[in-house]
Amino acid sequence: xxxxxxxxxxxxxxxxEDVTLDCVYETRDxxxxxxxxxxxxxxxxxxxxxxxxxxxxxxxxxxxxxNFQKSTSSFNFTITASQVVDSAVYFCALSESLxxxxxxxxxxxxxxxxxxx
Amino acid sequence: DTGVSQNPRHKITKRxxxxxxxxxxxxxHNRLYWYRQTLGQGPEFLTYFQNEAQLEKxxxxxxxxxxxxxxxxxxxxxxQRTEQGDSAxxxxxxxxxxxxxxxxxFGQGTRLTVV
Numbered sequence: 457x458x459x460x461x462x463x464x465x466x467x468x469x470x471x472x473e474d475v476t477l478d479c480v481y482e483t484r485d486x487x488x489x490x491x492x493x494x495x496x497x498x499x500x501x502x503x504x505x506x507x508x509x510x511x512x513x514x515x516x517x518x519x520x521x522x523n524f525q526k527s528t529s530s531f532n533f534t535i536t537a538s539q540v541v542d543s544a545v546y547f548c549a550l551s552e553s554l555x556x557x558x559x560x561x562x563x564x565x566x567x568x569x570x571x572x573x
Numbered sequence: 574d575t576g577v578s579q580n581p582r583h584k585i586t587k588r589x590x591x592x593x594x595x596x597x598x599x600x601x602h603n604r605l606y607w608y609r610q611t612l613g614q615g616p617e618f619l620t621y622f623q624n625e626a627q628l629e630k631x632x633x634x635x636x637x638x639x640x641x642x643x644x645x646x647x648x649x650x651x652x653q654r655t656e657q658g659d660s661a662x663x664x665x666x667x668x669x670x671x672x673x674x675x676x677x678x679f680g681q682g683t684r685l686t687v688v
Contacts, residue, residue, distance in 0.1 A: 460615075493679075499662060501616070501679035547615050560629060561677075563615030 460564035468570045477533045479548030489551040490531045496544045577680035593651045598667030608664040
């Protein structure tokens, strides 16, 4: 069975600090997708990134960066120079790839990030 | 199109009553998913449709739950004889089933409170 572990339940940082959210996953599949979603207080899940299991290149998008390490089954997310608007719950997720796109996704329990001004 | 729309946003019901939620996906999306999120947890998969066909159901979807997508567009999720344990946020998502396109768009959810 698939499993996603986000060991950090809550993190507080002061604005402009960098913060890394950890994600460790388990799967028997050789082909899978990993995601990060942001859930602000409004409740809507906002897609941030998708990576497939064959692409271990790290990715940077503005203040966001992701470190995918297959050897340790980790997919960590770093926010550089955090801002108050980054305050939200962040979910890491894992999807089985059965062909044809998005399939059943297993979410972690989330990390609540509070950025203090 | 403004995204995935869910109605109602909030629902309070008495235990034992039936409730129905509606999800309108992004218009060209042929896949539709239902998830449930309880407090402090990540969303848990309930079921998904490709067009009007319900292709997978989680064991979380007891016989009191039924989901439909009759014309392959909007979907409804009905809970019969609600229990307090059904209190949760019910999230709907949609996506386009094209290989390599694996982004699903989530709605804002329906928060159900069973009293």
